[in-house]
Amino acid sequence: xxxxxxxxxxxxxxxxxxxxxxxxxxxxxxxxxxxxxxxxxxxxxxxxxxxxxxxxxxxxxxxxxxxxxxxxxxxxxxxxxxxxxxxxxxxxxxxxxxxxxxxxxxxxxxxxxxxxxxxxxxxxxxxxxxxxxxxxxxxxxxxxxxxxxxxxxxxxxxxxxxxxxxxxxxxxxxxxxxxxxxxxxxxxxxxxxxxxxxxxxxxxxxxxxxxxxxxxxxxxxxxxxxxxxxxxxxxxxxxxxxxxxxxxxxxxxxx
Amino acid sequence: xxxxxxxxxxxxxxxxxxxxxxxxxxxxxxxxxxxxxxxxxxxxxxxxxxxxxxxxxxxxxxxxxxxxxxxxxxxxxxxxxxxxxxxxxxxxxxxxxxxxxxxxxxxxxxxxxxxxxxxxxxxxxxxxxxxxxxxxxxxxxxxxxxxxxxxxxxxxxxxxxxxxxxxxxxxxxxxxxxxxxxxxxxxxxxxxxxxxxxxxxxxxxxxxxxxx
Numbered sequence: 001x002x003x004x005x006x007x008x009x010x011x012x013x014x015x016x017x018x019x020x021x022x023x024x025x026x027x028x029x030x031x032x033x034x035x036x037x038x039x040x041x042x043x044x045x046x047x048x049x050x051x052x053x054x055x056x057x058x059x060x061x062x063x064x065x066x067x068x069x070x071x072x073x074x075x076x077x078x079x080x081x082x083x084x085x086x087x088x089x090x091x092x093x094x095x096x097x098x099x100x101x102x103x104x105x106x107x108x109x110x111x112x113x114x115x116x117x118x119x120x121x122x123x124x125x126x127x128x129x130x131x132x133x134x135x136x137x138x139x140x141x142x143x144x145x146x147x148x149x150x151x152x153x154x155x156x157x158x159x160x161x162x163x164x165x166x167x168x169x170x171x172x173x174x175x176x177x178x179x180x181x182x183x184x185x186x187x188x189x190x191x192x193x194x195x196x197x198x199x200x201x202x203x204x205x206x207x208x209x210x211x212x213x214x215x216x217x218x219x220x221x222x223x224x225x226x227x228x229x230x231x232x233x234x235x236x237x238x239x240x241x242x243x244x245x246x247x248x249x250x251x252x253x254x255x
Numbered sequence: 256x257x258x259x260x261x262x263x264x265x266x267x268x269x270x271x272x273x274x275x276x277x278x279x280x281x282x283x284x285x286x287x288x289x290x291x292x293x294x295x296x297x298x299x300x301x302x303x304x305x306x307x308x309x310x311x312x313x314x315x316x317x318x319x320x321x322x323x324x325x326x327x328x329x330x331x332x333x334x335x336x337x338x339x340x341x342x343x344x345x346x347x348x349x350x351x352x353x354x355x356x357x358x359x360x361x362x363x364x365x366x367x368x369x370x371x372x373x374x375x376x377x378x379x380x381x382x383x384x385x386x387x388x389x390x391x392x393x394x395x396x397x398x399x400x401x402x403x404x405x406x407x408x409x410x411x412x413x414x415x416x417x418x419x420x421x422x423x424x425x426x427x428x429x430x431x432x433x434x435x436x437x438x439x440x441x442x443x444x445x446x447x448x449x450x451x452x453x454x455x456x457x458x459x460x461x462x463x464x465x466x467x
Contacts, residue, residue, distance in 0.1 A: 005344075085340035086398055089305055090357040092329040247307040248336065249268065 009071045010112045013064055017119040020063060024127070031128045036139035038124045039117070043143060045186065057150070057206050059182055064116050068151045069158055072108060073171060076101050077162035085248040095239035102156055102235045109151035113144050142220075149227040150205065153234055154178065160238050163245060181206040205230055257283035257318055257405040257437040259304055264313035266299055266461075273299045274310070275461035281454075283405070283437040286428060288452030290445050295458040297441035298336060301408045304439075305332045318405065332406045333399035340395070343384035347394045348377050351401060360402050369401035370394070374423055388415035396424065400431065407431060410441045425451065 018025070031038060045058040076098075079087065091097045117140055125132070154174050162170035181204055184191070188201045199219070203226055264277035274296050281287050289297050302308040304315055306322055306329060315322040317330040341350050351366045367377040373393040383391060392415045399407055413421050428451055431438060441458075442448050448455055457464045 083340060083342065085307065085336055086334070086354050086395075087340075087357065088307055089332060089334050090329070090354060092327045092358075244309065246268075246302075246309060248302065248340070249308065 006108065010108060011115060012071070013067060013112055013116045014119050016067060017064070017116055018123070021120070021123050025123060029127070031124070032130075033128065034130045034135070035121070035124055035128055035132060036136045038128060039120060039136075039139055039143060042120060042124075043147075057182055057185075059179065062178075064113075064147070065151060065154060065178075068109065068112055069155055069171065069174070072105065072155045073158040074162060074167050075105075076156070076159040077167060077170070080163050080242065080245065080247055081249075088247045094243045098239045098242040099235060102152070102238065105155055106148065106152045106231075109155070110144070110148040113147040113151060116147070117144055145224070146227070149231060153205070153227075153231055156234055156238060160234075160241060163241075178206065257435070258316070259406060259437065259439075260314075260316040261304070262314045262316075264300075264303065264315065265311045266296075266303055266308065267311045272461050274303065277313070277461075277463050279456075279463065281437055281439065283435050284432060285437065285454055286432060286452045287437075287439040288448030288455045289439065289441040289458055289463070290443065290448050290455065291441075291458030292443060296461040297458050298410050299461075300458070300463075301334065301336060301410050301439070301441060305334045305408055306330065307336075330406060331402070331404045332408060333402065333404035334407075335392075335395050335399045335409045335412050341383050341391065341398075344382055346382055347375060347379055347386070347390075347397075350383060350394065351398050354398055355401065358402070366401055369397040372400065372423070372427060373397045374420060389417055389420055392416055393420060393423075396427070400427065403434065404436065406437045406439075408439050408441075411443070412440060413442070413444075413447060 033041070043057070043061060078084075079101075088094070121136075121140065157177075158167070158170040158174045160170075161173050165173075185201065185204050185206050188204075189196075194200050199222065203222075205227060259279065259281040261277050261279045264274055264279075265272070266274040277300060289300065291297050299308065303310050304317070304322075309323055314324075317332070320328050320330070322328065322330065342353065345353065347370060348366065351370065352363070355361050355366055370377040370393075373396045375390055375393055375397075383394065386394065392412070396409070396412060399409065413424055416424060428438060428440075440448065440451060455466060457466065
């Protein structure tokens with residue numbers, strides 16, 4: 001259900017990004033990097049694997065993930081634990097209901113990351129003299145896909161953990177997991193034996209896109225499929241879990 | 256004929272026994288009353304019967320179909336459970352429209368009729384957050400009866416109701432029994448149960464005993 005409140009939440013990333021980038025916006029320097037590289041450098045860091053490079057999310061710049069998680073991280077959890085008693089009495093198929101919620105979440109994350117990337121692109125276009133080309137469009141599409149998937153998966157995971165352990169634990173566990181994955185991405189080439197295998201890095205949801213974009217087609221496809229696979233697994237498991245969970249128990253009964 | 260049968264029903268939460276070997280056989284045309292102190296298991300019994308909470312062991316049959324075993328079986332039950340469950344940022348009418356949309360069994364006129372039966376003005380533009388406790392309770396009762404359910408489970412239904420609300424509620428129970436609904440009411444008030452119910456049960460420490 002898209003309502004005014006949800007729209008406001010989705011659009012809120014525009015002023016937040018402008019504020020976050022205010023120092024860059026007000027500085028007098030003009031960047032000479034191409035637009036696609038500016039976008040990649042803002043969102044990702046680089047990891048070397050042998051002679052090749054892969055990009056990973058950088059922890060300093062994940063504010064847009066944190067904000068999305070805070071805005072939507074308890075939406076499904078609240079329906080199940082507090083508001084949903086009269087809703088769930090009427091729902092015949094809880095799994096289908098949950099799948100619908102996750103696809104709504106995916107839609108919200110796609111819109112949110114769209115607003116975020118559009119804002120960033122406009123800001124960078126003001127500061128660079130390089131134009132908008134095919135590589136920029138390609139980069140934007142990959143970033144949009146990657147960010148949307150990470151946002152929706154992390155938010156769904158927080159909601160599912162929150163149902164059982166409360167929202168604080170949900171946030172804590174998901175962020176610990178994400179930080180661990182980021183750390184493993186950044187230190188990947190130092191890991192013995194597997195550190196030379198770039199295919200294994202692509203299985204890490206936090207390090208999924210190779211920097212050449214068009215140069216490593218197979219790796220890109222592998223990373224894309226991996227994210228879809230992980231999303232599918234999470235949604236499937238969530239459906240099984242929600243189907244069996246007790247609805248409307250108070251906190252004193254569940255803890 | 257609407258029926259609820261429970262066989263050796265048990266529910267434990269975190270090792271604590273909430274329901275202990277509940278065996279019941281309830282039929283439509285009757286009003287069943289469950290009296291017990293807070294924490295005696297009344298609300299949990301209703302949650303299990305209406306499909307919100309799975310029993311730890313035992314079986315629940317609603318109209319001869321086994322709950323939790325038959326795929327996608329959701330009995331036609333109307334429920335009032337003491338904790339919230341309404342959207343405070345919506346109006347009363349919008350709350351009920353949102354719930355009715357899940358199964359699309361009824362339209363706007365039936366929703367408005369249900370609200371009128373319990374008292375409030377369906378066109379009231381105030382959001383539920385601004386309702387009094389009694390108004391919220393009336394709206395909760397309206398959502399329980401609006402789809403003309405076969406079975407109605409009411410947990411502390413007169414909480415917060417004033418004298419006129421209680422009279423309307425008693426009238427409503429009579430009408431629903433005449434319609435053929437099976438009604439079960441849980442309350443800590445013996446007087447209310449004696450007044451409304453044809454059969455009375457007492458709940459204590461998760462067990463059910465017939466009579467008061």
